[in-house]
Amino acid sequence: MKLEVEKVTKRFTVKGTPAVFDASFVAAEGGITTLLGPSGSGKTTLLRLVAGLERADEGRILFDGKDISRLPVHERGLGFVFQGFALFPHMTVRRNISFPLEVKGVEPKTRDERVDELLSLVQLEGYGERYPRQLSGGQRQRVGFARALASRPPVLLLDEPFGALDTQVRVELRRWVAELHTKANLTSVMVTHDQEEALELSQRIVVLDRGKVVQVGTPREVYDAPKSSFVASFVGSANVLSGTVDGNKATLVVRPHEVRLARKGRGSVGTVIRIVSLGASVKLQVTLPSNQQVTVQIPRGEADTLALKVGDRVAVELGTPKVFFEDYAI
Amino acid sequence: MASGHPQVVTLTEPRPVRWAVIAVGLLFLALFVVLPVVSVFVQAFEEGVDGYLAAITRDETWSAIKLTLLTAAIAVPLNVIFGVAAAWLISKYKFPGKNLLITVIDLPFSVSPVISGLIFVLLFGARGVLGGWLGEHDIQVIFAVPGIVLATVFVTFPFVAREVLPLMQDLGNDEEEAALTLGAGGWRIFFQVTLPKIKWGLLYGIILCNARAMGEFGAVSVVSGHIRGETNTMPLQVEILYNEYDFVGAFAVASLLALLAMVTLVLKKGIELLQMRARS
Numbered sequence: 109m110k111l112e113v114e115k116v117t118k119r120f121t122v123k124g125t126p127a128v129f130d131a132s133f134v135a136a137e138g139g140i141t142t143l144l145g146p147s148g149s150g151k152t153t154l155l156r157l158v159a160g161l162e163r164a165d166e167g168r169i170l171f172d173g174k175d176i177s178r179l180p181v182h183e184r185g186l187g188f189v190f191q192g193f194a195l196f197p198h199m200t201v202r203r204n205i206s207f208p209l210e211v212k213g214v215e216p217k218t219r220d221e222r223v224d225e226l227l228s229l230v231q232l233e234g235y236g237e238r239y240p241r242q243l244s245g246g247q248r249q250r251v252g253f254a255r256a257l258a259s260r261p262p263v264l265l266l267d268e269p270f271g272a273l274d275t276q277v278r279v280e281l282r283r284w285v286a287e288l289h290t291k292a293n294l295t296s297v298m299v300t301h302d303q304e305e306a307l308e309l310s311q312r313i314v315v316l317d318r319g320k321v322v323q324v325g326t327p328r329e330v331y332d333a334p335k336s337s338f339v340a341s342f343v344g345s346a347n348v349l350s351g352t353v354d355g356n357k358a359t360l361v362v363r364p365h366e367v368r369l370a371r372k373g374r375g376s377v378g379t380v381i382r383i384v385s386l387g388a389s390v391k392l393q394v395t396l397p398s399n400q401q402v403t404v405q406i407p408r409g410e411a412d413t414l415a416l417k418v419g420d421r422v423a424v425e426l427g428t429p430k431v432f433f434e435d436y437a438i
Numbered sequence: 439m440a441s442g443h444p445q446v447v448t449l450t451e452p453r454p455v456r457w458a459v460i461a462v463g464l465l466f467l468a469l470f471v472v473l474p475v476v477s478v479f480v481q482a483f484e485e486g487v488d489g490y491l492a493a494i495t496r497d498e499t500w501s502a503i504k505l506t507l508l509t510a511a512i513a514v515p516l517n518v519i520f521g522v523a524a525a526w527l528i529s530k531y532k533f534p535g536k537n538l539l540i541t542v543i544d545l546p547f548s549v550s551p552v553i554s555g556l557i558f559v560l561l562f563g564a565r566g567v568l569g570g571w572l573g574e575h576d577i578q579v580i581f582a583v584p585g586i587v588l589a590t591v592f593v594t595f596p597f598v599a600r601e602v603l604p605l606m607q608d609l610g611n612d613e614e615e616a617a618l619t620l621g622a623g624g625w626r627i628f629f630q631v632t633l634p635k636i637k638w639g640l641l642y643g644i645i646l647c648n649a650r651a652m653g654e655f656g657a658v659s660v661v662s663g664h665i666r667g668e669t670n671t672m673p674l675q676v677e678i679l680y681n682e683y684d685f686v687g688a689f690a691v692a693s694l695l696a697l698l699a700m701v702t703l704v705l706k707k708g709i710e711l712l713q714m715r716a717r718s
Contacts, residue, residue, distance in 0.1 A: 161615055181618045188619035194612035198634040207630075208620035255620065 109172060109262050109295060111135040111158070116167030116177075118153055127153040129319040130167070135263070139311030140289060140296045144303060146342065150319040151299045152267055158297060159265050160184045171262075187256035191268040193248045195240040201227075201251050202236035208259045226254040229292065231284075246277040253288070266298040270305065282308060303343045307331065315339050337361050337432045347402045353431050362429040364391065364405035369414060375425035378402070380416050392416065394424055402426075478696050481689035493690035498667045502675035502691070505583065509658075509671060510651040513590040517647050521598025522640065526632070529606035530614070543599050546592055555589050555660025562588075581663030586671065589657040594650045601643030605636050638713040642706065649702040653695055 111134065118128040128150040135141035143151040156162045158169055160181035169177040176184050195204050205226055209219045227233050230250040240248055249269060256264055269285070270278040286309055288294065300306055306313050307327045315323045315330060323335045334340035340361040341348050347367070349360045368375070369392070381401075382393035390411035392404045402424065406414075416422060451459075483490050493499065524543060528536060546554060560566050562579035572579060579585045613635070617627045633640075655673040662669045670678065672691055679688035 159619060161618070182621040182623070185621070186619070188616065190612055190616060192612055194616035196613055196617075196631060196634075207617070207622075211621040211626065255616075259621065 109137050110170075111263055111295075111297065112168075112170040113154070113158065114168045114170065116154070116157055116164045116169065118150075118157055118162060118164055126150075126165075126319055128157065128164075131316070131319070131321045132167075133314045133321060133324050135295065135297050135312070137295055138289075138293060140266075140298050140309050141312045141314065142306040142310040143297065143299045143314050143316060144301070144306040144310075144343070145316030146301055148318070149301075149316040151301075151316050154316070155265050155267055155297060155299045159186055159188050161188075185259070185261055187259075187261035187264040189249070189252050189256050189264060189266045189269045191271040193240070193245075193252045193272070195248060195251055195255070197240055200237050200239055201232065201243070204240070204251055205254045205258055207255065212259055222258060226258060229257070229288070230254045244277070245273045246281050249273065249281060250284075253285075257292075257294075262295065264294055264296040266296055268299055268301070270300075270302075285309065307343070313343070315343065317342075334361070334430065336434065337430075340430060340432075345403070349396075349398075349400050349402070349426075349429070351398070353433075356433055359432045359434060360426070360429040361432065362402070362426050364403045365389075366427045366429075367402060367404040368425040368427060369394075369404055369406060369410075369416070370423045370425070371414060373423040373425070375423045377421055378424045380418055380420045380422055383416065383418060385411075394422060396424065475696055478689050478692050481685055482693040484689075485686050489686055490690050490693075493684075493687040494694070496687070498670070499675055499679075499687065499691055501667045502670045502672050503694070505586070505670065506652050506672040508583070509587050509590050510648055512587050513594055513651045514644060514648050516591055517595045517598050518640070518644060520595055521600075521602055521643060521647075522636075524599045525603040525606050526628075528603055530611060540603075543596050543603075545596075546594070547596050551593055551654065551656030552660055554592050555657035558585055558589050558592070558657075558661050580661055581665065581669060583669065585661035586658050586669060589661045590651050590654055593654050593657045594647045597647035597650060598640065598643035601639045601646070602636055605639040606632070609635050638709055638716065642709050645702055645705050645709070649698060652698055 113131060113133050116128060116131045117126050119126040131150070131154055133141070133143075143154055145151045153162060157164050160176075160179060160183075164177055167177070168175050171184070196207065199207070202223055205223045206219050209222060214222070223236070224233075227236055230253055232247060232250055232254070235243065235247065235251075240251065243251065249272075252269070253264075270281055273281060282305060289296065298309065310327055313323075313325060313327055313330045314321055317338050323330055323339050325333075330339060330343050334343065337348055337359045340346050344363060346361050346363055349362070351358060351360050353360075376397050378394040378396045380392055381395055384391045385408075386405075387408070389405050389407055392406070392411075394402050394404055396402060404424070414422075450456075482493075494503070524539065527533075528540060559580055561568055562572060562585060563569050564573060564580070566580075577584075579588070613631050614627050617631045622630070652671075653673060654671075655677075658671055659674060659677075662671070662674055664670060664674060664678065666678070672695055676688050676691045676695070679685075679691065
């Protein structure tokens with residue numbers, strides 16, 4: 109199975125900037141491909157275009173080489189998991205999950221067996237007769253997954269599936285989704301604005317910015333070799349500084365954990381303005397002579413040895429920052 | 439008492455003021471609501487139960503009751519279909535002229551019912567736009583049942599749409615989109631997903647629509663022609679009987695309409711309670 113999105117454009121208004129512009133990416137068998145971007149980057153629109161909930165103005169969407177861009181939603185047969193769960197409130201969990209099977213005309217007996225199978229897959233055995241309002245958020249979203257999986261779609265589309273959940277439930281459900289994908293060998297395209305989620309779950313990340321795909325790669329590639337200062341600062345935390353390199357104006361990007369601090373040594377001398385202890389590591393805010401601030405994250409042991417206080421002068425070494433010659437306003 | 443809860447004291451009016459306010463409210467209610475309703479029933483039963491039944495089952499009155507039921511039986515289903523279709527269209531699709539449609543739905547509310555009736559006379563009457571054609575084909579609309587039904591449909595069409603539309607807009611499209619991705623077609627989505635979501639609002643709209651369809655006077659009066667035993671609905675029959683000083687007859691029919699109003703209010707309240715329970 110292979111899902112290809114080719115040069116897709118979608119405009120909601122005739123004049124304004126397109127919601128999605130000339131976007132291309134490929135999602136291959138197994139694992140999660142993540143569409144990552146800030147709000148307004150067009151990631152949800154792109155997912156809805158793939159599902160068929162919106163029609164693309166230009167470009168093609170291919171499924172196993174076949175053009176599906178003109179097919180209506182139900183003929184594409186892709187599973188969709190919604191941010192707000194979108195369960196049918198007047199139906200029990202069992203009927204919710206069995207709905208797509210009813211639509212397909214599956215026999216009641218086969219239907220029941222499949223629903224039991226799914227209830228156990230999402231660890232909700234014994235919850236079949238409850239109504240959605242009697243479940244917690246995490247449980248509701250697991251019903252959402254079960255319902256989307258019922259008719260064995262080749263691809264699942266996940267629209268911010270953890271967006272409506274509390275932090276703790278989110279972390280749990282994230283782990284559960286990762287296991288589910290391994291266990292049931294699922295292929296998914298997921299939308300998120302949470303870079304941590306993307307780094308943890310994805311096999312491949314598609315970074316979007318203002319309707320355009322700006323980089324595609326594995327989490328490692330996107331994190332280690334960002335193609336722009338936008339990607340660098342959006343995926344993983346980063347200090348974005350302006351400076352000059354070889355006489356040209358440049359943007360320098362350096363991760364907080366890459367910065368080295370010393371009581372005395374090379375590098376420019378800055379002033380500590382804030383110290384936050386995060387348990388295993390310590391985060392410091394340092395003002396450079398150029399009046400720009402850098403965030404530095406160092407292991408607890410190192411911080412204890414340095415014994416810095418707010419107001420102390422400290423030597424800052426930026427290591428090997430990534431350099432971008434671009435006009436990019438953050 | 440005051441030391442622990444000083445705010446209670448400041449929020450509570452002195453006892454005489456409280457009683458005075460309550461008394462004014464009750465007096466007003468008694469004078470303008472209870473007294474008229476009671477007097478309708480008192481007048482209707484002036485000649486006893488037998489007199490009441492005789493008044494209602496008289497040929498002319500009985501045919502007015504039947505015509506009213508027939509009119510409501512046609513107008514209400516039509517407006518349910520129209521109202522739900524319009525609400526569906528407005529809440530689920532973007533199209534040019536959408537705001538115009540929303541405004542037009544409210545038109546019967548803002549136009550005097552007499553004008554509503556007159557519109558149909560001007561359209562279908564003997565000298566109306568379509569009058570010539572209708573006359574040639576021997577189709578009678580004005581001063582006949584079709585005209586009464588048309589006028590009633592027009593006057594009552596906002597009720598269902600106005601109840602259902604805000605509900606559909608509020609509840610959003612998520613469940614419908616989910617059903618779509620699960621392979622369901624339009625009719626299945628409507629009957630299995632949308633209708634259960636809006637059922638209480640729809641029922642509410644139907645009841646209000648029905649009450650108005652049975653009680654409409656102005657528009658129907660203009661198109662009816664007041665032909666006894668043929669084109670008189672219940673409200674028109676009340677007027678005729680009253681003008682003829684047949685008070686028992688007039689109030690007997692009026693009591694039926696009053697009863698309809700009370701049943702409508704009870705059902706309305708009941709639906710509100712059910713709706714609240716369904717949400718909690």
